[in-house]
Amino acid sequence: MHKVNWDDLRFVLGVVDHGSVGAAARALGVNHATVLRRIAAFEEAAGAPVFERHAQGYRLRPDRVAMVEAAREAAQALDRAARMMRPETAEGGRVLRLTSVDTLCTTVLATEHGRIARRIAPHRLEIVSSNQRLDLARLQADVCVRPAPALPDSMIGRRSGEIGFAVYAAPGGDDAWLGFAGPLSASLAAETMQQLAQGQPPVAHADSFLVLRALAEAGRGRALLPCILGDNRPGLERLPDPMPMPITPVWVGCHRDLAGIRMIETLIEAVAAALRAQGGPMRGQG
Template sequence: MHNQNWDDLRFVLAVAEEGSVSAAARRLRVNHATVLRRVAAFEDRIGLQLFERTSSGYVVPPDHRRVIDAAREAAAAINAVDRVAQGVEMRLTGTLCLTSTDTFCQTVLPPICRELTAEGEALCVEMSCTNAHLDLARMEADITVRPTMRLPDGLIGERAGALGLAAYGPASAPTRDWLGLRGPLERSRVAEIMETTKPGPVRAAADSFIILRETVAQGLGNAILPHVLAAGDPRLDRLDRPDMALEIPIWVASHADIGGSARLRAFRSRIVSGLLARAERLGPR
């Protein structure tokens, strides 16, 4: 078992103890496909199909239970090492690469970064602002903060409240025209709402909620916007469209291969706390 990825043990043990992939995924706060992939990788490396796939779940045959016992002992030893090292790794030092959308980067993340750097010792936070999902598997970022209905395959993380959105229009010149979505926003829940409601003619479009807000303010059309951007803006009026009000979970996540480290868990915990402290500003109104 050379070059064993020991983090796979968490997934194997979760399936063995929960009896199903779905229950293991809920326990580990990852998706179903991630658990399947990690269990399959472990089985390939040891050259043994560890589980019997039955209609009632995943079962460990009696002659394979020794493997699970050994895995449990190995996991306990690894956790002991982690606890010893945690005092060093938990310090907020070094460089943290953080990516998020333009909405978050221009509203709540700068003060959260200020809090991190005030607490951290020689910490540098590098922020990447993009509405496209970076490939965390290629280490383009350590942590991503994203509003999404579910985490993509391969990411692990924690939920940090919800992003509230609703329909807004120009305060100075009410219009029946609407603004559309382009780029990554075309694959968002907001795009699904627009497609379902078909509110009216689309006169312009953008790939950024910040651009959409400014375009609404110019009177070109109405748009579904995050409250954190639109509420309180005197140039905008919230429209009486309850069918367009929605909330999207906010996730603070890392790639599964690195996200279990004590250092990234510590950073994610701080960022989650910062977002929850601003839940009223971000959430549904």
Template sequence: MNKENWDDIRYVLAVRRHGSLNAAATALNVTHATVLRRVAAFEQRHACHLFGKATSGYAPRPETQQIFAAMEDVENAVLALDRTIAGADRSPVGKVRIASTDSLCQIVLPGILRRISERFPGLDFTLLSNNTHHDLTRLTADIVVRPSPGLDGGLTGLKAGALRFAVYHDGTPGQKWLALQGALDKSKPAQWMADNIAPASIISGADSFLVLRQMAAEGAGRTFLPTFVGDAEPRLQRDPETPPGMTVPLWVAMLEEIAHTPRFTLVRDQLLARLKPLFAAERT
């Protein structure tokens, strides 16, 4: 198959999936006229008529079902070839999207990525900050740096150490607790609070350890924080009665399907090498 045939198939499949020329053009980032021309070229080359006009847009003709199935087979083969070629590329060049928590993204990872970029200038990093877990099966990120008891969702990874948590406050006696909300309400400290702190002793809170740090520094209450977050705020002090064993493994992980892609494995190994000295003392 020549390149022109494959390009035309891309346009035909886009019309089928999106139901109109305009929607297909938007998805492909081209003009309406380009889509119309490429579909017409395919139909003329193969002496077939693929679509009928309906009130909702373009609909495949009933007799074209096998044609479209064959087109999808071609598309899957081409995409599989692209993935194989990408996986065989040994040069550390290209985009790498790294997802992590807002705390790690703001305090730890920028400096690490700068040093990796200096050593491997062909890498182009995007840092995705979110306390909710990225679904890598939808390719929202390539690598995650995640504090978690374990890995799921087809992920494979290595431990970079562990996050240790402690209780912090500004020294004001008798303070109530700040709630760990949103994605943080599933964390190990939040589970301990649910088991050990009366609801009447918990007041307003936040869904970010960075925000909780600021609230505690302003005297709003006491809160759990990762020690790398809390120790960086001079207005706060650790509570010596923090529950023991309050640690969570820190993983550097990616999907098994891309685990052997050279630039991803290189970045994973670089991240591990630079995170371990920071969190090794807190490793579980």
């Protein structure tokens, strides 16, 4: 297995973790053919197949489960070592990567950036905006701010805020609904949106609340938005709630392997404080 390209391993793990080649391709941001090619390269280098091919897709061979988990642990150990080897900044600190969805990156994290930066000095803050969940075990980010009902078992963190939602529209805009796509389509807000639309097909879909807000401002229809995006926008008005609106918890956390590292804990504390400071606007109460 000495000839294995370890970068191919993430494509193997992508299929294992996401359940299909297509889902892995979407999560990794590549096309279907790339995933197949990289899996084939890994299997050829390893000298044995990892998956069973079926009409329904790829299934991990039972005798390869232990190998895949051992490879996963090895890859994570290499990533942790690389993280610790990051060069220091001129001020003697390190660059810490914080990731979240674009809604929070462009509002709370932008507004509170100065306060967070002062609390983590001499370390520097790098914000990575992504509506896809980055792999914290593979150096893609150190800390995440994640709107979700709960954190996965691989992460440890704290609930530090809530996102409230409401329906917004431009005055005189179209009598239509704007729908969710991509990761948003599996959110609690998407369930509420379906109830609001009452079977009326949306006139447009987007995988970003920022895009949905822009469509609403252009008069294309009504959008269910986080209040922190919709409130106080001159081109939008907040409509009366026709039903209970969703509330999404917001977590600040890191991979379990990073728990206890002082600079990581400092960043988590700083971000959690920033979220609490913006609690009212996030819930739609100010």
